[in-house]
Amino acid sequence: GNSVTQMEGPVTLSEEAFLTINCTYTATGYPSLFWYVQYPGEGLQLLLKATKADDKGSNKGFEATYRKETTSFHLEKGSVQVSDSAVYFCALLTQGGSEKLVFGKGTKLTVNP
């Protein structure tokens, strides 16, 4: 079946620190992969995506590379800001039939000044 496992938080960092949130997946075939972010009091927003192996998604300084060999899609940012404090969700889009998102449990990130 399809599943996503991501690093459980919470994660607390100081401003300008390096961020990695690990995400691995199990899926049939080669699904598209996503990182969604939920800022406090807001809905889910798409942060970045990758649709095939070796693709790198990037947005707002965040990056993630679709690694087929390790079935991973780790999220990284070189220098976090206080405004990056949010909950981050890794997800895959199932293939065939109804395309639905399968999410990880979410990782809460707090960045302190």
Place this chain on the structure above:
Amino acid sequence: EAGVTQFPSHSVIEKGQTVTLRCDPISGHDNLYWYRRVMGKEIKFLLHFVKESKQDESGMPNNRFLAERTGGTYSTLKVQPAELEDSGVYFCASSRLDRGRHEQYFGPGTRLTVT
């Protein structure tokens, strides 16, 4: 372009009562999805509409949940009667019908508290 909207933002009801959640997708989006996040757990798929038809309702937990999308525009999700374990955040998402566009746009969610 207006985003996905959901109403209400928060609902507190007693066990046994009925609640109806509403989702208005982005105009022109034929795909509409409902997801739910129960406290501390994953966001889980409930069902998928294509226009007014249910494409996949494999995630609906039981027959206390009824979703409709009359006319293929907005959708409602009714819980009747509500139980304590129904508490959580209910998200709606929409996307275009062409399969090459994978992005689902989410609403802000409805936080449901059953006491």
